[in-house]
Amino acid sequence: xxxxxxxxxxxxxxxxxxxxxxxxxxxxxxxxxxxxxxxxxxxxxxxxxxxxxxxxxxxxxxxxxxxxxxxxxxxxxxxxxxxxxxxxxxxxxxxxxxxxx
Numbered sequence: 001x002x003x004x005x006x007x008x009x010x011x012x013x014x015x016x017x018x019x020x021x022x023x024x025x026x027x028x029x030x031x032x033x034x035x036x037x038x039x040x041x042x043x044x045x046x047x048x049x050x051x052x053x054x055x056x057x058x059x060x061x062x063x064x065x066x067x068x069x070x071x072x073x074x075x076x077x078x079x080x081x082x083x084x085x086x087x088x089x090x091x092x093x094x095x096x097x098x099x100x101x
Contacts, residue, residue, distance in 0.1 A: 003054070011058065016061055026058075026067070
């Protein structure tokens with residue numbers, strides 16, 4: 001389930017009113033790279049835009065403390081059972097380093 005769907009489901013479950021005293025952690029992307037389209041740049045831009053829009057909705061619903069942690073480099077662990085397919089390791093590392101080919 002996407003992070004966008006999870007945020008929407010949460011807000012639906014609380015009648016659209018987020019707890020202003022809660023800490024909200026929004027993280028998405030690591031495993032989504034396994035489903036990226038051939039146009040990687042467009043995929044990343046669209047994904048980031050969708051998450052940013054939903055974070056704004058969460059904030060408008062009352063959330064005041066929202067954290068978006070950095071991703072760890074799953075590619076380093078791919079050969080030892082990490083969550084990124086070893087076939088995608090180079091591509092993932094390039095993305096993490098900001099190298100868009």
